[in-house]
Amino acid sequence: MEFTVLYSSGESRARAGRISTPHGTFDTPVFMPVGTQGSVKALCPDDLREAGVRIILANTYHLYLRPGHKVIERLGGLHRFMGWDGPILTDSGGFQVYSLSKLRTITDEGVSFQSHLDGSSHFIGPELAVEIQKALGADIIMALDECAPYPADHAYILKSVELTNRWAMRCRELMEGGEQAIFGIVQGGMYPDLREMSARALVEMDFDGYALGGLSVGEAPETRWEVVAQVVEYLPWDKPVYLMGVGTPEDLVEAVKLGVDMFDCVIPTRNARNGTLFTSEGRLSIKNAQYAEDERPVDERCTCYTCSRFSRAYLRHLFMAREILSYRLNSIHNVHYYMQLMGEIREAIKQDQVGAFTRKFYETRAEMSVRS
Amino acid sequence: MEFTVLYSSGESRARAGRISTPHGTFDTPVFMPVGTQGSVKALCPDDLREAGVRIILANTYHLYLRPGHKVIERLGGLHRFMGWDGPILTDSGGFQVYSLSKLRTITDEGVSFQSHLDGSSHFIGPELAVEIQKALGADIIMALDECAPYPADHAYILKSVELTNRWAMRCRELMEGGEQAIFGIVQGGMYPDLREMSARALVEMDFDGYALGGLSVGEAPETRWEVVAQVVEYLPWDKPVYLMGVGTPEDLVEAVKLGVDMFDCVIPTRNARNGTLFTSEGRLSIKNAQYAEDERPVDERCTCYTCSRFSRAYLRHLFMAREILSYRLNSIHNVHYYMQLMGEIREAIKQDQVGAFTRKFYETRAEMSVRS
Numbered sequence: 181m182e183f184t185v186l187y188s189s190g191e192s193r194a195r196a197g198r199i200s201t202p203h204g205t206f207d208t209p210v211f212m213p214v215g216t217q218g219s220v221k222a223l224c225p226d227d228l229r230e231a232g233v234r235i236i237l238a239n240t241y242h243l244y245l246r247p248g249h250k251v252i253e254r255l256g257g258l259h260r261f262m263g264w265d266g267p268i269l270t271d272s273g274g275f276q277v278y279s280l281s282k283l284r285t286i287t288d289e290g291v292s293f294q295s296h297l298d299g300s301s302h303f304i305g306p307e308l309a310v311e312i313q314k315a316l317g318a319d320i321i322m323a324l325d326e327c328a329p330y331p332a333d334h335a336y337i338l339k340s341v342e343l344t345n346r347w348a349m350r351c352r353e354l355m356e357g358g359e360q361a362i363f364g365i366v367q368g369g370m371y372p373d374l375r376e377m378s379a380r381a382l383v384e385m386d387f388d389g390y391a392l393g394g395l396s397v398g399e400a401p402e403t404r405w406e407v408v409a410q411v412v413e414y415l416p417w418d419k420p421v422y423l424m425g426v427g428t429p430e431d432l433v434e435a436v437k438l439g440v441d442m443f444d445c446v447i448p449t450r451n452a453r454n455g456t457l458f459t460s461e462g463r464l465s466i467k468n469a470q471y472a473e474d475e476r477p478v479d480e481r482c483t484c485y486t487c488s489r490f491s492r493a494y495l496r497h498l499f500m501a502r503e504i505l506s507y508r509l510n511s512i513h514n515v516h517y518y519m520q521l522m523g524e525i526r527e528a529i530k531q532d533q534v535g536a537f538t539r540k541f542y543e544t545r546a547e548m549s550v551r552s
Numbered sequence: 553m554e555f556t557v558l559y560s561s562g563e564s565r566a567r568a569g570r571i572s573t574p575h576g577t578f579d580t581p582v583f584m585p586v587g588t589q590g591s592v593k594a595l596c597p598d599d600l601r602e603a604g605v606r607i608i609l610a611n612t613y614h615l616y617l618r619p620g621h622k623v624i625e626r627l628g629g630l631h632r633f634m635g636w637d638g639p640i641l642t643d644s645g646g647f648q649v650y651s652l653s654k655l656r657t658i659t660d661e662g663v664s665f666q667s668h669l670d671g672s673s674h675f676i677g678p679e680l681a682v683e684i685q686k687a688l689g690a691d692i693i694m695a696l697d698e699c700a701p702y703p704a705d706h707a708y709i710l711k712s713v714e715l716t717n718r719w720a721m722r723c724r725e726l727m728e729g730g731e732q733a734i735f736g737i738v739q740g741g742m743y744p745d746l747r748e749m750s751a752r753a754l755v756e757m758d759f760d761g762y763a764l765g766g767l768s769v770g771e772a773p774e775t776r777w778e779v780v781a782q783v784v785e786y787l788p789w790d791k792p793v794y795l796m797g798v799g800t801p802e803d804l805v806e807a808v809k810l811g812v813d814m815f816d817c818v819i820p821t822r823n824a825r826n827g828t829l830f831t832s833e834g835r836l837s838i839k840n841a842q843y844a845e846d847e848r849p850v851d852e853r854c855t856c857y858t859c860s861r862f863s864r865a866y867l868r869h870l871f872m873a874r875e876i877l878s879y880r881l882n883s884i885h886n887v888h889y890y891m892q893l894m895g896e897i898r899e900a901i902k903q904d905q906v907g908a909f910t911r912k913f914y915e916t917r918a919e920m921s922v923r924s
Contacts, residue, residue, distance in 0.1 A: 218869060222876040225861075247869045251845055255865055263861045473623055489597075489635045493627055497590060497619045504594040507876050 181320065181361035181388050183208075183420045183441075189534045193412060193439035196529040199420060201267040201319035202359045203259060206234035207526055208420060208441040211432065211518045212269060213449060217242045218252075218262045221449050222507040223515065225264045231484060231512055232519035235267040235319075237444040240312050241276030244304070245295050249315040257317030269444070270318035272309045272351075272365070275393070275425070278327040286326060288343065306350040310362075318360060322391065323351035325365040330397040337369040345381045352385045361388035363422060366411050369394060370403050379414035389442075390415045391422040405434060412439040429458060429521055433541055436525050437534060448518045452510035455499045458517040462545045464492075466510065471496040484516035485509075553692065553733035553760050555580075555792045555813075561906045565784060565811035568901040571792060573639040573691035574731045575631060578606035579898055580792060580813040583804065583890045584641060585821060589614045590624075590634045593821050594879040595887065597636045603856060603884055604891035607639040607691075609816040612684050613648030616676070617667050621687040629689030641816070642690035644681045644723075644737070647765070647797070650699040658698060660715065678722040682734075690732060694763065695723035697737040702769040709741040717753045724757045733760035735794060738783050741766060742775050751786035761814075762787045763794040777806060784811040801830060801893055805913055808897050809906060820890045824882035827871045830889040834917045836864075838882065843868045856888035857881075 181201050188195040197208045213220045213228065216239045220228060228236065238258060243249060252261050259265055274291075277284060281293035281302075290305025304312075309324035324347045328340040348364045355362045364382035368374035382390060392411055395404050408423065415421055422442035423435050432443055448458065455466045459479035464471075466478070477487035478495065486495070486509040498506035528537035553573050560567040569580045585592045585600065588611045592600060600608065610630060615621060624633050631637055646663075649656060653665035653674075662677025676684075681696035696719045700712040720736045727734045736754035740746035754762060764783055767776050780795065787793055794814035795807050804815055820830065827838045831851035836843075838850070849859035850867065858867070858881040870878035900909035 217873045217875055218866070219873075219875045219877045222880075224877055224881070242873075246873060247844065247865075251865070254845060255847060255863065261863070261866055261869075263866070472619065473626060475627060491627065491633070493619075493623070494590070494633050494635070497633075501589045501591075501614075501618060503589055503591045504876060504879050505591045505596055508594075508880065509596070 183389065183418065185418065187530045187532075189437075189529050190532050191535045192437040194436045194525075194529050194534050195439065195441070196526045197420070197441065199267075201235075201361065203265060203267045203319050204234070206267060209432070209436045209522055209525055209529075210235060210442050211522045212237040212442065212444040213515050213518075214239070214444055214446045215262070215264075215268075216446075217246070218258065220511075220515070221453065222511045223449075225262065227485075227508070227512055228264070228515070229266075231516040232523065233266075233515060235269060236264060237269050237271065238316065238318070239276060240270050240273035240309065240316070240322075241280070243316060244273060244312050245297055245302070249312040253315035253317075257315075259317055267319040268317070269320040269442075270313045270316055270322065271424070272322040272324040273304055273312065274309070274322075274325050274365075275327050277304065286343070288346065290324070290347075291326075306347040307354065310351050310354045314358075314360060320389070321351075321355065321360055321362045323348040323362060323364045323387070325367055325393055327394055328367065328369055330369065330394070330399060332369055334371055334374070337367075337371055337374050341368050341374050341378045341381075345378065348382055348387075349385055352387065363387055363389040363391050363420075365391045365393040365424070367394045370399055370407060372407075372410055375407055375411050376414060379411050383414060383416060387419070389420040389422060391424050392440075393424050395423065396425050396427060405438065408435060408438045408440065429518070432518075432521065433525065433538055436529075437538070448514035449511050452514040453507050455506075455510065457495075457510060458514050460544055466492065466496050466499050468496075478513050479517070482513065482516065482520070484513050486513040486516075555761065555790065557789065559902045559904075561809075561901050562904050563907045564809040566808045566897075566901050566906050567811065567813070568898045569792070569813065571639075573607075573733065575637060575639045575691050576606070578639060581804070581808045581894055581897055581901075582607060582814050583894045584609040584814065584816040585887050585890070586611070586816055586818045587634070587636075587640075588818075589618070590630065592883075592887070593825065594883045595821075597634065599857075599880070599884055600636070600887070601638075603888040604895065605638070605887060607641060608636060609641050609643065610688065610690070611648060612642050612645035612681065612688070612694075613652070613676075615688060616645060616684050617669055617674070621684040625687040625689075629687075631689055639691040640689070641692040641814075642685045642688055642694065643796070644694040644696040645676055645684065646681070646694075646697045646737075647699050649676065658715070660718065662696070662719075663698075678719040679726065682723050682726045686730075686732060692761070693723075693727070693732055693734045695720040695734060695736050695759070697739055697765055699766055700739065700741055702741065702766070702771060704741055706743055706746070709739075709743055709746050713740050713746050713750045713753075717750065720754055720759075721757055724759065735759055735761040735763050735792075737763045737765040737796070739766045742771055742779060744779075744782055747779055747783050748786060751783050755786060755788060759791070761792040761794060763796050764812075765796050767795065768797050768799060777810065780807060780810045780812065801890070801913075804890075804893065805897065805910055808901075809910070820886035821883050824886040825879050827878075827882065829867075829882060830886050832916055838864065838868050838871050840868075850885050851889070854885065854888065854892070856885050858885040858888075
């Protein structure tokens with residue numbers, strides 16, 4: 181994997197660059213839609229391409245449990261299995277083990293847990309986390325980390341960071357040679373000293389990129405941005421920074437200015453399925469009665485398939501009638517919106533107009549609030 | 553509407569023709585996928601076009617209740633609302649009133665019923681049934697009929713046919729002038745004398761086409777084909793014959809030989825959502841464990857989007873994981889299969905090879921049964 185910074189903002193830490201992987205290159209800052217179970221929900225690979233998606237995320241935990249990484253490996257890897265020929269980043273499975281599975285027990289070896297699907301017992305340590313991701317054929321692999329609860333006291337987080345660092349080292353060592361890249365994950369809760377400790381240890385191990393984990397777990401937004409701003413200072417300029425599980429359009433704009441290059445989040449697709457659509461003027465809840473006879477597209481400035489073909493009235497009808505097509509059309513729009521936004525952010529960085537872009541971004545939204 | 557018989561089989565009553573409507577022409581025999589609520593479930597108009605669909609059916613009952621035919625009319629009609637610019641046939645709503653709604657009361661005026669959605673009270677008579685279908689902008693409108701229960705005694709069906717004939721006359725009279733076509737629906741249960749009475753009365757009224765209703769209600773297949781063969785004899789050669797709610801691929805092959813030109817059925821789309829896929833060699837239940845690592849497409853002879861991109865293993869995974877994409881990919885395949893089959897049937901009629909086609913159709917299936 182290669183990362184090249186092409187432009188950097190004079191007004192902030194924002195930078196625009198390019199990452200090349202075995203399955204192609206993509207421009208940063210980049211947003212990765214989440215393909216949990218080998219499918220970005222309701223979308224096929226052509227929908228993703230057409231919406232401008234260049235890299236997706238897949239969930240190790242889910243694919244390990246079903247259909248199994250060995251099955252996918254025998255079928256030629258995840259790219260071939262799901263028909264997506266672009267880059268794939270896989271998470272380590274850690275986050276889902278902590279958030280979805282039952283009866284977790286963490287030791288230095290790894291984590292024992294019960295499947296959320298059938299209660300069966302499993303064990304994933306750093307070695308298996310890497311093995312699974314290698315078998316899937318990920319372009320970018322994530323080191324296994326402990327996702328500590330929030331809030332947690334300093335003593336707990338200290339131990340957790342130490343464990344995560346040991347696991348990171350074991351993952352790193354397994355990646356010598358080969359084309360797949362690996363990122364380490366900075367933890368440390370909301371404690372500046374532990375975030376620094378975590379970041380410095382990982383940088384010492386020389387990963388291909390660095391992720392910020394353990395955020396968006398219920399902390400105040402100001403706390404989150406303080407942590408991001410602090411951690412980015414410890415990371416090398418020539419390696420990509422990935423803020424995991426974030427976020428809203430506003431989050432992306434803020435984080436880019438702090439130096440973040442990569443994002444993933446279920447928000448565009450999950451909100452689509454709940455009927456919340458993103459527009460250049462803010463959010464729109466398609467189930468509202470006010471759209472029942474609204475012939476306009478979701479966003480008049482949008483060029484996505486959904487907006488070029490269908491009215492708010494039709495999308496509202498599909499949503500109210502629980503038609504399956506509703507999920508796809510809404511998801512196409514939201515994913516396209518995120519891709520469009522990231523493209524505008526990249527262009528603003530290139531033009532060194534990040535401040536002006538940000539002001540316009542918020543102004544357009546404020547106007548909408550006034551109107552509606 | 554114009555119907556032209558272009559080829560007729562020397563071996564059977566099968567014929568191949570062409571129907572022109574305000575929204576385009578299509579070849580017969582034709583299969584119409586069912587777009588109940590303004591969407592052929594899980595598919596968008598481009599999926600339908602790509603699968604070879606040329607005409608779809610929409611349900612008057614559902615669209616009347618939600619979002620309402622007046623809403624759709626104000627939005628420019630159903631074609632514009634759902635983004636489908638090809639021909640649309642609407643049913644009369646009769647069948648759904650009898651099969652879905654509660655507390656039905658039938659009088660000479662029409663039928664009172666309670667909505668299956670919210671229990672609200674409604675009344676549809678022949679006048680409103682036509683008004684709704686006109687408002688939707690259907691290319692082909694169906695007269696309101698009574699769908700009698702099965703089995704029912706001769707006296708009940710006699711009264712029912714008399715009522716259906718009176719309703720048909722009122723519908724027919726409302727259609728003078730205008731571009732929309734109207735079909736009458738032959739009823740009469742399984743009683744030959746009442747089927748004859750129904751058919752002759754409708755032919756006297758001079759409809760643009762004739763449908764066979766009240767079949768596939770639980771009768772034996774032989775009974776159904778006897779009724780179809782009998783009724784078709786009373787219908788004019790120069791008008792299309794439409795067998796409502798039928799059927800399986802085998803049903804289509806049999807009915808075409810009896811002179812049927814048009815079909816609609818939820819089988820391809822509903823089965824798709826249940827994981828049953830149609831192939832040139834028979835049915836395939838995608839959830840079966842035998843497909844877990846099967847890299848072949850659903851049907852190696854199929855050229856649909858699904859078969860050209862995805863393996864049985866992936867489709868099985870999507871189905872087991874209940875991914876929304878499963879419904880779309882399976883539906884694309886099944887609808888394409890039906891379209892392909894109808895194209896082959898039309899070609900066989902053109903070549904006057906219906907008998908040979910039928911033998912091959914069953915032989916290929918029999919071979920598969922032997923192998924699996």
